Amino acid sequence: MVGISSITFPASAAKLAEGPTAVKKALDIITSSPGNIGAYHGLQVEDGKTAYFSALWNDSAAHNAFLKADNHAAFTAALTELADGPLQAIYIEASGDAVKAFESPVTEGVHFTTKSTDEAPFKALAAAIDSVAPYAWGRNAENPNHVVFFVGWESVEAHMAVKEKSEDVLNKARAVSENIKIAHAKLTKA
Numbered sequence: 001m002v003g004i005s006s007i008t009f010p011a012s013a014a015k016l017a018e019g020p021t022a023v024k025k026a027l028d029i030i031t032s033s034p035g036n037i038g039a040y041h042g043l044q045v046e047d048g049k050t051a052y053f054s055a056l057w058n059d060s061a062a063h064n065a066f067l068k069a070d071n072h073a074a075f076t077a078a079l080t081e082l083a084d085g086p087l088q089a090i091y092i093e094a095s096g097d098a099v100k101a102f103e104s105p106v107t108e109g110v111h112f113t114t115k116s117t118d119e120a121p122f123k124a125l126a127a128a129i130d131s132v133a134p135y136a137w138g139r140n141a142e143n144p145n146h147v148v149f150f151v152g153w154e155s156v157e158a159h160m161a162v163k164e165k166s167e168d169v170l171n172k173a174r175a176v177s178e179n180i181k182i183a184h185a186k187l188t189k190a
Helices: 013-031 060-068 072-082 098-102 120-130 156-165 167-175
Strands: 002-010 036-044 050-057 088-096 106-114 135-140 143-153 177-189
Touching (some): 002 098, 002 135, 002 143, 013 050, 013 072, 060 072, 060 088, 088 098, 088 120, 098 135, 098 143, 120 135, 120 143, 143 156, 156 167, 167 177
Antiparallel strands (some): 002 088, 036 050, 036 177, 106 177, 135 143
16 A cells, blocks of 8 residues: 655745746755655646645654754745645555656545545445546544545546546445535646
């Protein structure tokens, strides 16, 4: 299983104006960390203001070592400079193909706040997605009632076309969830 750390924050308008170079410091730190196998960043398609910074890890041990490393404070400071509000971070041990999901033209993030830890509806959803798009999914390491899917699509429109054909499986996941948040981003690999 690949580990995924994902950080979301409202992007600073001033830093947005600087373009992709604004995130270079954070990227340099994380991509040089042992066990990091990729880092991705971008803005939410729907609002153009919510920033995403995700890193893929060999495993949770590599991620945990980074959290304790001397350069973690500098990484957090570099991201904080880009933000116009708080950083929100999650970590999941992911099933699926995270690299392909994050390297697709559009990556969808789906966050389910679940009523239980029953995985059957989410395994069924993963099986349905597997036939049409690359994905990675797992439970938030700090909150077992938070299930996250990252799905790679050719476009937001391609996602919507498939979604209409998958309502039965989606309804099973919805039935065990209290809240669902969906967003898309065009991510750039470091």
